[in-house]
Amino acid sequence: MSGDVVLDVRDLRVSFSVRRAGRKYRVQAVDGASLSVVEGEVLGIVGESGCGKTTVGRSIVGLARPDSGAIRFKGADLIGAGGATLREMRLNVRMVFQDPYASLNPRRVIGDSVAEAGDINGMFGSRAERSAAIAATLTAVGLDPSFATRYPYELSGGQRQRAGIARAILPTPSVVIADEPVSALDVSVQAQVLNLMMDLREQLKLSMVFISHDLGVIGQISNRVAVMYMGRIVEQAGTRTVLDGPLHPYTRSLVAAIPRPDPSRRIVAAIEASEPPSQFARPRGCAYAARCPIASDRCLADVPQLRPAAEDGRLVACHNV
């Protein structure tokens, strides 16, 4: 897919201060991540808990404060932006959260939550115009307009997530950051919400960053995938390229671990325990080295940089592939 880059993230670093046992630690949640989203595409970010994928998403919408790096929306830097630029970008880059129950105000009716961004920006000329906009948006996400006067607790999980999506598309943005939007849902409902997101993307010409731990879901919705491990992107390429022929050893183990509804792929007994290193004691070299079957001495000393690994635009951060 070629087109204009709408969102460009360069060398993003984000750290948090954490207090443990009376001592202060800095946890480097994102450690130099770069990615870009081309107009109309869905970029998937996949990784396991604590890899920094959510922090990347929150940094883009301004909910986390980066230490360094650049986040450009249509060329304008969002870090440190203020006033009109910030307002404009907040309408254009919107977020859908994982748990729609926690992210919808329980004491406000759905209609008010959906219209909030429009209200703040004085978008609606009259009450009638506001109601019409809410009704149209609810219809677009497959909810009856009567849901406008209901409270979140009256909705099922799938309906709540539809409301969460409605809130992110009024007024219509350019980019939607979706952070695990279907992880809390049952598979049959998950399929409905994924279909909705694919439809909206087409109708509203959205670009999307889709964050998930689930490679199956990522494979369904995204055009390209970035795989994260311990705050860094370790592999980035077209979705099929990554899923069908992962190159980085971490991506390989991740793809192999996806549960598949295929009884011929039995779980084999006794896999040696192997877990990511502690966030408080990052290894000096490659963060995956301790778990990696092809690690060499160099991996323990040098952090591998993301570099082109094939002519098809695939990027891999590994010394040994």
Place this chain on the structure above:
Amino acid sequence: MLSVRDLTVSLGSETAPVDIVAGVSFGLGKGEILGLVGESGCGKSMTSLAVMGLLPQPGPRLRAGKVLLEGCDVTQLQPWQRVEAGHGRIAMIFQEPMTSLNPVRRIGDQIAEAVRVHEGVSAAAALSRARELLEMVRMPDPAMQLSAYPHQLSGGQRQRVMIAIALACRPQVLIADEPTTALDVTIQVQILGLLRELCSRLEMAILFITHDMGVIAQLADRVSVMYAGRIVETAGVESLFGRPRHHYTRGLMDCMPSRNSGARRLPTIAGQPPAPGTVGAGCVFASRCAAVRESCRLAAPPRTEIAQGHEVLCAFPLDGGVAP
């Protein structure tokens, strides 16, 4: 070895009970893994709690049915009788180990406590057995970890501790209720591999409860699919995934993203499961079934053995053409 017959768990009054588990039956043999799969609210966790005798009080109650462990109906026993007579050799592990472990006690003491309850040995003997159990669950550095507190362990390690505690009573049956749902996939395969290993090494049967069809396919020997409090289909894993006969089972498989790679849209199952108490005389799946006929809404479907070891609760089952 374990045989569950017509298990019915109800809410509400004696005179107007609302069945949240309605006549569930299954059997479990030595060294076998039976997967119980279904979506939220289908009654799979209530089934497991009823088998364990752990239904929350007050609340749902066991209205009918038997749980036979080697011929003895354990639902008729008091909890202390289950422990003393060795009839309680059913152990259970849960989704979130952090809520099941005591946060202010060392894990060695917590495992040793379970050992002492079941074996009545000295504190020192219990602690050395605790170490053995940690080795058995492949905990890295078991001797050191005996003195760790739960918060010092990762999610996967905590689940290993829970399994060690469950093994303290030398169970014949282990009930695992979504034990890997909170874990990352690369950790999940390690825990599933461990359960598979323990199952054959200890000749222990496992009832594995999950919402994840992928996990079930790769781990279970046989599978029961649950919907609205009922088991709608039971079969060997090859048979179930190769030739699903119930429309709900087929629907569940079709809407999995990993089964549809490249498809533009995912097939979905229209509607939502019925609320407990709103189930009428007909088939529980009738309101969502694509192949529903008028008679399905009127009379409950028969349970038929459609092929060797393949049971389905449907009047008009799929003919079982190979699923895509």
